[in-house]
Amino acid sequence: MPAAARPLAAALFVASLALAGCQDRETQAAAQAQAQAAAAEQQAIAGERDFEAAVAAENWALAKAQADVLLSRHPYTEAAGRVRAKFDEVRRRGDAVREQARTAALWSYDTRPADGGQQVSAAIYARDPVDVDGRGAKPVRLIFRDHPSWGRSSYLVLEAGDFDCYPSCRVEVAIDDAAPRRMAANRPQTDEAIAMFIDDEKALWRLLDGAKTVSIVFPVEAGGTRTVVFEVAGLDRARMPGWE
Template sequence: MKPLILGALCVVALAACSNPEAERQQQEAAAAQERARREADADGIARLYDAAVTASEWEKARVHGAALLDQFPGSAAASRIEPGFAEVKEKAEAARELRRMQGLWSYNQVAVGSKGVQRSAMIQGKERVDVDGTGPKVVQLVFRDHPEWKRHAYLVLQTGDFAKACYASCQVTVTVDDQAPRRMAAYRPDTDEAIAMFITDNRGLWRLAGKARVVRIEFPVKAGGTRTAVFETGGLDGSQMPAGWD
């Protein structure tokens, strides 16, 4: 009996193997299923990409777009997004850079008794500056709105000092991005509480900082000559200060 069963199975197997058309159809059906699965997976990532683009979440869009093009090249979804993906990558890079520059600013609010609230916006220079021969130190740019002392913009040094002439009045040179340098009046208060020099046109400097990507301020120092501090101001949040600054 067993030899008969085994023989029958062999006949069936040989019949299947001897039918190339059936085998071809099976292979095509399997390939079609695989293509459909890949297209469905690609469409899922494409929906995430489209949602990120619609919401202007460019960094998310770049991640989803790159995954789609890398994992499912040649898919209908990949072919659809590919022409515009270069622009999305540019916008993602711009968004990343803006986020980086926004993180350079520090904002603070402090109650001043019953007089109100002091608000300030502060940023450190891109690179440290040696103002007195003791080595590079941080230079800060501060905008302050005080309920009693009103509005000010000033530079702060960690060591050294500004030129003695600035105790009366001097000038700093301000360069915004690639624009022509401009001179702005400044003065160093005659006090030892802080090594600070105030730029007289605080509102003008604030406006420049808010519109610029980079602000360079050249200032005279006690050690002789001038030094330059570079501030990447492009991430300034103007809403952090009271109305009237803008």
């Protein structure tokens, strides 16, 4: 080889080595990326199995948590795509379960001895306290009671102020977005409790079946009317036997 050509040949040789090295690095990087993608897919498949197991058990809160983890860690996997397609339904069901638990916890139930038998009651506080006498908002309760001597009754209880319903009045009762209906009520002449009875307790009890909210507009001694809203969807009707 002529001496003048030797530098060019050397340069080409070095360039070929560099190109080969670059190709090797690209091949290695591609292989590494492929391995990482395969590992991510396997991990996602494991997460998908946990998700599907929670769905099969109808444990919607757990299913949503499993989906959240999978979609966060491995969002571009095929398993994530399959889970994502079911995610909205799982979230809807989970939200419904949480809402049912929340509204169920709003009710309290009591059974106690009374007049040789048992008094059974179901009670719930209004969603928001109400100012009935100008001295600040106070809680209002709705109570259904079954007493061995006094029978069945439904009534509102105040912690302050008083009802303007003696000896009788009318209240407006509305279920969800339905038009209100007027119902007879009365304030007994007693100082034992600030209570106002809604006379047709059976009708009120029936109205609550399947309802989400019930609002009651009642007159107060301080003047005018007040409105209370109760979130009644969580009522366990079985806790008041014989009312159906």
